[in-house]
Amino acid sequence: MSTLDTAMVRSGRPATSTVVVAALVFLPIVTALLCLSAGRYQVPTTHVFGILLDELFARFGLNAADWLPAGWGTASWTPTERIVVTTVRLPRVLMAGIAGAGLALSGAVLQGMFRNPLVGPQTIGAASGASLGGVVAILLFGFGLPVHLGAFAGAAIALAAVLIVHRGDGVSPVLTLVLAGVVIGAFCSALVGFVTFIADPEVKLPGIVFWLLGSFAASSWPNLMLLATCTILGGGVMLAMRWRVNVLSLGDEEARTLGVEPGRDRVILLTATCLAISAQVAVSGTIGWVGLVIPNLVRMVVGADHRRLLPVSAVAGAAFLMAADTLARDLSAAEIPVGIVTAIVGTPVFAWLLRRHARGQTA
Numbered sequence: 001m002s003t004l005d006t007a008m009v010r011s012g013r014p015a016t017s018t019v020v021v022a023a024l025v026f027l028p029i030v031t032a033l034l035c036l037s038a039g040r041y042q043v044p045t046t047h048v049f050g051i052l053l054d055e056l057f058a059r060f061g062l063n064a065a066d067w068l069p070a071g072w073g074t075a076s077w078t079p080t081e082r083i084v085v086t087t088v089r090l091p092r093v094l095m096a097g098i099a100g101a102g103l104a105l106s107g108a109v110l111q112g113m114f115r116n117p118l119v120g121p122q123t124i125g126a127a128s129g130a131s132l133g134g135v136v137a138i139l140l141f142g143f144g145l146p147v148h149l150g151a152f153a154g155a156a157i158a159l160a161a162v163l164i165v166h167r168g169d170g171v172s173p174v175l176t177l178v179l180a181g182v183v184i185g186a187f188c189s190a191l192v193g194f195v196t197f198i199a200d201p202e203v204k205l206p207g208i209v210f211w212l213l214g215s216f217a218a219s220s221w222p223n224l225m226l227l228a229t230c231t232i233l234g235g236g237v238m239l240a241m242r243w244r245v246n247v248l249s250l251g252d253e254e255a256r257t258l259g260v261e262p263g264r265d266r267v268i269l270l271t272a273t274c275l276a277i278s279a280q281v282a283v284s285g286t287i288g289w290v291g292l293v294i295p296n297l298v299r300m301v302v303g304a305d306h307r308r309l310l311p312v313s314a315v316a317g318a319a320f321l322m323a324a325d326t327l328a329r330d331l332s333a334a335e336i337p338v339g340i341v342t343a344i345v346g347t348p349v350f351a352w353l354l355r356r357h358a359r360g361q362t363a
Contacts (some may be wrong), residue, residue: 024312028097031319035093035326041084047077051085092219095227096325097318100290102231102276104317105310107291109238109269112245112306114178120292124181126274128188129158130281135195135208148282155278158184159270214287214339216325223283230279237272245306287339289346290317296353
């Protein structure tokens with residue numbers, strides 16, 4: 001445990017109070033209620049809360065009116081409000097939250113493994129591989145299940161290619177792994193450009209371009225279940241191994257001294273991040289910057305101990321992407337792809353973080 005404490009000291013940040021962490025944990029809950037309320041058809045937050053409780057209690061055969069405060073009973077909201085909240089907005093908000101949690105969690109793990117706060121999910125090539133698999137599936141078969149399978153296959157092949165390229169007697173395993181991810185990611189991006197070039201401009205191209213920009217417009221309960229299952233599996237592995245990320249962030253030599261096998265643990269963690277990232281790409285296209293920016297901002301608040309950094313990054317990423325998606329669907333009459341919103345927000349924040357890093361400050 002003393003070695004982990006040393007990692008905390010190296011971060012240069014004091015431990016954060018439990019009150020701050022608890023506030024961050026409740027952040028996605030409050031954000032979800034506000035996102036369910038916001039939109040062109042406004043629904044009061046109290047109505048949203050009552051509708052959700054009524055739906056929950058109905059699952060157990062209970063009457064929500066017996067438990068809700070006065071004025072929050074079933075008579076206080078309209079059937080239209082109920083449909084808007086439960087059918088239209090709820091699966092979309094939940095998908096955005098789960099996707100944001102998976103991306104931020106993956107980014108925090110990658111930054112810890114590579115000991116570089118400027119590393120993101122695109123580093124390992126999984127996002128580019130998933131995008132390639134998705135666009136090929138759209139080109140050949142159209143949207144739906146083929147896109148999901150194509151994204152998973154593309155991410156898996158890209159990760160396997162990264163590991164194959166990485167193998168060898170390199171001086172720095174971490175550096176060669178990062179470079180392998182950059183190479184494979186660039187190759188996949190080039191193939192995505194080729195597929196976009198040959199796509200039918202009248203039929204396939206508009207759908208491919210909109211999908212690549214990232215959007216939760218096609219949210220549905222089946223897509224939500226797919227995303228939630230993969231994110232829970234991948235995220236569960238990452239959270240269970242968060243103390244090993246602490247050890248890996250100390251370097252391979254110290255990790256081996258503590259009885260940890262760096263190569264094996266990296267493969268396990270890379271596979272878990274690949275699962276979470278590819279699931280997000282499969283259901284909503286490419287969404288950047290979440291996994292790069294959110295862990296750095298959270299690290300400034302809670303420090304570098306991944307036992308706390310990983311779960312807090314997940315909840316902060318969930319809140320951020322839910323808010324970004326709400327802006328994307330409400331800023332204009334024509335819905336803006338959420339990938340554009342995250343890029344507009346993430347680019348200046350990343351530039352600020354890069355400037356701090358160049359000055360020798362820890363993010």
